[in-house]
Amino acid sequence: FLFKKTKPGLGEVGRLPPGKTGWPIVGESIEFLSTGWKGHPEKFIFDRMSKYSPQVFRTSLMLEDAAVFCGSAGNKFLFSNENKLVTAWWPASVDKVFPSSDQRSKEEAIKMKKLLPTFFKPVALQKYVGVMDQITERHFASDWDNNKQVVVYPLTKRFTFALACKIFVSIDDPDEVARLVVPFESIATAILSIPLDLPGTGFRRGINAANFIRKELLAIIKQRKIDLAKGKASPTQDILSHMLLTSDENGKFMQEYDIADKILGLLIGGHDTASSACVFIVKYLAELPEIYDGVYKEQMEIAESKAPGELLNWDDLTKMKYSWNVACEVLRLAPPLQGAFREAITDFMYSGFSIPKGWKLYWSANSTHKNPKFFPEPQKFDPSRFEGAGPAPFTFVPFGGGPRMCPGKEYARVEILVFMHHLVKRFKWEKIIPDEKIVVNPMPCPAKGLPIRLYPHKA
Numbered sequence: 001f002l003f004k005k006t007k008p009g010l011g012e013v014g015r016l017p018p019g020k021t022g023w024p025i026v027g028e029s030i031e032f033l034s035t036g037w038k039g040h041p042e043k044f045i046f047d048r049m050s051k052y053s054p055q056v057f058r059t060s061l062m063l064e065d066a067a068v069f070c071g072s073a074g075n076k077f078l079f080s081n082e083n084k085l086v087t088a089w090w091p092a093s094v095d096k097v098f099p100s101s102d103q104r105s106k107e108e109a110i111k112m113k114k115l116l117p118t119f120f121k122p123v124a125l126q127k128y129v130g131v132m133d134q135i136t137e138r139h140f141a142s143d144w145d146n147n148k149q150v151v152v153y154p155l156t157k158r159f160t161f162a163l164a165c166k167i168f169v170s171i172d173d174p175d176e177v178a179r180l181v182v183p184f185e186s187i188a189t190a191i192l193s194i195p196l197d198l199p200g201t202g203f204r205r206g207i208n209a210a211n212f213i214r215k216e217l218l219a220i221i222k223q224r225k226i227d228l229a230k231g232k233a234s235p236t237q238d239i240l241s242h243m244l245l246t247s248d249e250n251g252k253f254m255q256e257y258d259i260a261d262k263i264l265g266l267l268i269g270g271h272d273t274a275s276s277a278c279v280f281i282v283k284y285l286a287e288l289p290e291i292y293d294g295v296y297k298e299q300m301e302i303a304e305s306k307a308p309g310e311l312l313n314w315d316d317l318t319k320m321k322y323s324w325n326v327a328c329e330v331l332r333l334a335p336p337l338q339g340a341f342r343e344a345i346t347d348f349m350y351s352g353f354s355i356p357k358g359w360k361l362y363w364s365a366n367s368t369h370k371n372p373k374f375f376p377e378p379q380k381f382d383p384s385r386f387e388g389a390g391p392a393p394f395t396f397v398p399f400g401g402g403p404r405m406c407p408g409k410e411y412a413r414v415e416i417l418v419f420m421h422h423l424v425k426r427f428k429w430e431k432i433i434p435d436e437k438i439v440v441n442p443m444p445c446p447a448k449g450l451p452i453r454l455y456p457h458k459a
């Protein structure tokens with residue numbers, strides 16, 4: 001359990017964090033994943049926090065030596081030491097599906113980091129609220145209205161995907177969206193599978209799907225360049241135009257291949273997370289009538305203040321305070337991302353333990369979200385936790401924190417609120433399977449996709 005620093009001049013000996021490394025090769029990956037498959041991803045974390053240390057414990061995940069940093073102090077440490085002591089790290093499967101996430105495109109990644117906040121900051125997003133409202137209206141009209149029952153999860157996936165296609169690349173045609181959505185499912189599965197690139201494996205299907213979508217996106221990018229030059233496309237119509245027209249400080253533009261890859265990453269990162277959040281909003285509102293009533297009241301006041309056909313705008317969103325508190329409570333109890341990895345870029349000490357360079361470090365939303373120390377009665381659904389000053393710093397982290405905090409956070413907030421508006425304005429509903437199991441693989445979702453019975457409001 002002792003770790004000898006090997007670099008010349010750093011001969012000190014430190015104690016590694018307590019914990020066990022599990023089975024040869026797979027380590028504790030199976031236990032880590034299987035608590036999620038059984039619907040309790042926090043169990044892996046809490047069992048080890050109580051057995052070894054509430055601050056940090058050692059394990060072995062995704063074929064790597066790893067340490068899990070726990071509590072708000074662990075989150076704060078990892079979020080605040082980006083590029084000082086730690087850097088982002090993704091499992092090998094992600095690097096293989098997105099080859100440009102390797103060293104070759106470090107420069108592009110930095111460019112992307114600067115570019116995204118400009119597009120996703122509130123002032124830029126404001127002009128897309130009306131478009132989001134229109135797409136959401138269309139989604140509910142085609143997929144929900146006139147149905148007595150629906151299975152929610154496939155619908156929320158179609159919703160967030162259609163919205164992303166429109167806002168990121170102006171793909172509007174439902175047939176075109178439907179053609180792209182199928183390969184996307186294979187990519188999402190491949191990203192967190194064992195990276196076995198053999199014919200017939202899910203991993204190979206994911207790589208093929210990513211290549212297919214990249215080719216489609218490249219064709220769209222080439223056409224867009226022509227349309228922009230001819231004045232047939234607008235420089236502000238979507239994120240694609242924004243990427244094509246934004247140069248770095250040396251006047252250099254992003255390359256087509258990198259733009260395709262980044263949009264692919266945004267489509268993947270954006271739609272599965274938000275669709276998981278939306279399905280849990282439907283679930284909790286079905287289970288908690290008094291919470292539903294609060295959201296309904298708020299949304300109807302906004303709906304009734306609008307002229308016929310008038311679209312939602314930014315001001316309306318700022319009035320949806322209770323609805324957003326409800327959404328935050330959903331994100332606390334069912335965070336779409338359970339956590340993420342970093343890599344130690346140097347040897348360092350944390351909480352009295354040595355962390356060797358190269359170790360993979362994991363922060364977990366659940367180590368605070370479901371911890372009674374930070375959220376009393378953690379299983380209780382209580383949106384008032386988000387009133388006033390809200391939760392203590394680094395305890396509520398569904399979007400991460402620090403320099404790598406989710407750049408799509410505001411976009412997600414808008415799409416979730418617009419979704420809630422259309423949902424409660426139209427329906428009340430009840431779950432068809434009252435005790436439907438939850439599976440976390442890797443996003444949480446109800447095992448049968450959440451079938452519900454819809455009760456449209458009388459006109």
Ligand code: HEM
Nearest residue numbers: 269270273274277336337340398399400404406407408412
């Ligand atoms: C409810 C919805 C969402 C949740 C819960 C969520 C959560 C997260 C989290 C926790 C991270 C940080 C991972 C880390 O620490 O390494 C992250 C990163 C990221 N998210 Fe989101 N996200 C959501 C929606 C979106 C959307 C809509 C987009 C795109 C429009 C997006 C794009 C990204 C990207 C590009 C990153 C990587 C940032 C980086 O590595 O610097 N996310 N997201």
